[in-house]
Amino acid sequence: MTHILFLNIKDTPKTLKELNESGGSGTISSMLYTARGLTKRGYSISILYKNTAELKEDGITYYSLGDEGVKATIEAINPDVLVVVGHSGDVLFDERLTERKIVYWAHNWLDVNKYKKAFVNKYIDEFVFVSDYHRITSLLSFRFPLSLYKKSHTILNPLNLNLIKRKMDYKSNIPLNIAFIGYPSKHKGFLEVCQVIHKLVAEKHDVVLNVYGDSKLYGDSPNDLFAHDIVRSLVDRGFISIKGTLGRATLYDQLVTNDIVISGLTASETFCVSLAEAQAAGVPVLSLDRGGQISFITNDSGYLVSNTNEAVDVIKQFSRLSENEKVRLGEKGIVNTRKLSQDNISADWDMFLKEVKIGKKFNIFSYLKDIKHALFWKFKEVFK
Secondary structure (H helix, E strand, O other), X not given: OOEXXXXXXXXXXXXXXXXXXXXXXXXXXHHHHHHHXXXXXXXXXXXXXXXXXXXXXXXXXXXXXXXXOHHHHHHHHOOOEEEEEHHHHHHHOOOOOOOOEEEEEEOOOOOHHHHHHHHHOOOOOEEEEOOHHHHHHHHHHOOOOHHHHOOEEEOOOOEOOOOOOOOOOXXXXXXXXXXXXXXXXXXXXXXXXXXXXXXXXXXXXXXXXXXXXXXHHOOOOXXXXXXXXXHHHHHHOOOEEEEEOOOXXXXXXXXXXXXXXXXXXXXXXXXXXXXXXXXXXXXXXXXXXXXXXXHOOOOOOOEEEOOHHHHHHHHHXXXXXXXXXXXXXXXXXXXXXXXXXXXXXXXXXXXXXXXXXXXXXXXXXXXXXXXXXXXXXXXXXXXX
């Protein structure tokens, strides 16, 4: 039985049970759903957190980082494959942590020089990115070296589709309920969303922004975006309702009461789990036409815009849609996210882990196609 160890010592530790009860980041949910899916495929799965109770639950063994340090703890656990997750990647910069296979699962944008050096020094064997946009644009930052391209893979983030509630009522709320789900930070484009709301309010449109998520998602200190003049004004006048971080089940119950979900307006999303969850629930979504979210949002399942002004126009257009038109948007979104089921994504990981053993076959046509996509997205970014 192949033993996989996921190392995540930066995010707030969660078990699957805790994720459902108290919520967590998209990185955490993706890791836990992937881990659970792989247990069902016969893998032995462990997760190493910085500080957590050591236990076994849902087939996953949870370890806490010992005083002896990262490398010694990994050696004691002795996995066949080490998967380092997200922001924990900085443990890969100084030394090789194990002689077994080392995979970096990139959930965020990379510090190009540091990761390239780690790869050249053989501290990392393989890279997994969470969308083609993420992988291809990252490789462009690396200048598309063939050696790194051969070791780079795309595996989308999984959803627990069995847990997600289906939206049934598509009658517009008064005011129109717009949701932002995730860490309300600059990186997540929260200010841009607030600018959209600000413009709608200025034009006398009856809207409210429901914010699900806070700094607890990542264990960070509160950010100062709520001190921004526009944001503070919207909060003070009741146009922003802060819901905080909710458990997955509660979040899904509240998600479907919203008319539309908006996020990813800065092209900084490598995937955007919250938009995927919204589509899986049949809730229409709005986002930028650049970013990892284009892996599952299409123009017939949601709205992809090029800037915030266009987003304002789309919200006004959406508010005038008939109930049947909104139902069609929701149904197409559900279809688009079926590929993100835990079973499908764990199958992709299973295939990848087997490829790691035998080596990935190089395809020159795929390589050239990816370069073409990279240049196209770069062109769109420059001339947005």
